[in-house]
Structures are given as structure tokens and as C-alpha cells.
Amino acid sequence: MAIQQLSVFVENKPGRLAEITGCLAKCGVSIRAFTIADTIDFGILRLIVSDTPRAAQALREAGVAASITEVLGVSIPDVPGAFAEVVKKLADAGANVEYGYAFLTPEAGHAYVILRVNDIPAAARTLRAQNVTLLDEADILR
Incomplete structure (x- = not known):
């Protein structure tokens, strides 16, 4: 009964979250839920999305570190x-x-x-x- 979650490394700088969510929108993936845990230099964006494998692939192709966890x-x-x-x-x-x-x-x-x-x-x-x-x-x- 595990659910796939997308975990994304996000640099802590203006516009980076917009780039990542824009990439997901461009590939037709909807965000259902998210949370961000941050430090001074970076954050971890955790998302439940409509198509986790497609989202992970699109982000990786855009040079964004993304992984799938259960x-x-x-x-x-x-x-x-x-x-x-x-x-x-x-x-x-x-x-x-x-x-x-x-x-x-x-x-x-x-x-x-x-x-x-x-x-x-x-x-x-x-x-x-x-x-x-x-x-x-x-x-x-x-």
C-alpha cells in the first residue's frame, strides 16, 4: 500500500522552486501535496504528484536531482x-x-x-x- 513520493534537491535561491514546479507543469504533472524542509543552502522538496516516474524523468533531464521514495x-x-x-x-x-x-x-x-x-x-x-x-x-x- 506504499505511495510513491518524489524527493527533489532544491538550491535555496530565488526562483528555483518556480523553475522546478514549472518543469512539472510543462510535462503535464499535477502536484497533489508537498512539503519543503530547508537549511541555509538547500532544501528537500517532497511531493505527491499525478505521475511520479514522468516527473522524476523530466526533472532529471532538466538537471535537477530527484529520487523516488515510498x-x-x-x-x-x-x-x-x-x-x-x-x-x-x-x-x-x-x-x-x-x-x-x-x-x-x-x-x-x-x-x-x-x-x-x-x-x-x-x-x-x-x-x-x-x-x-x-x-x-x-x-x-x-
Whole structure:
């Protein structure tokens, strides 16, 4: 149930993010979700896009360092404590959440959360066994 995420090295300078997102637009790839982690000199742009392999190829052809990683997608109710319950279940099972980000969903009353965990198959089994709704790429791309 892993989802492909595009990770892109971004130099921390004016216009660089516009160039990268423009490249994705030019090749017909839609951005569904993103997050940026930065340092003084560079950032890592993590994206969920409509066509990850095409996006990675277009960026590489443009000279941009891009890689594909797998992440876990979870749908949670939009209520206080829902996210805390999910990460508690993962922690109790020994899973480490390395990073995560949330984004809007077409489902009223729910939020989608992307999590990078140390063992995706084990984390997915844990959450599925506890009736947590996992997402696949089709859920995110609709």
C-alpha cells in the first residue's frame, strides 16, 4: 500500500522552486501535496504528484536531482486526537515516523496524512489490523 513520493534537491535561491514546479507543469504533472524542509543552502522538496516516474524523468533531464521514495498514506477523521491515535499505534508497534505531512482531501470530515516510516509493510499491517484507513495512489489522485 506504499505511495510513491518524489524527493527533489532544491538550491535555496530565488526562483528555483518556480523553475522546478514549472518543469512539472510543462510535462503535464499535477502536484497533489508537498512539503519543503530547508537549511541555509538547500532544501528537500517532497511531493505527491499525478505521475511520479514522468516527473522524476523530466526533472532529471532538466538537471535537477530527484529520487523516488515510498511513503504510507493514511486517511484520518478531522477531529482532535485522530493523528495522535495513529502515531501512537505505530509507536506501540515499534515503527519510527521519520517525517510526515498532511493535505486536503475530497472527503469531507477527513484529512490525508503522508508518513515516511522505517518499515512500511509492518506499519501498514499494524494500522490495517486496527481499522485505520490506508490510502493508495488512486485515492490521492482522484
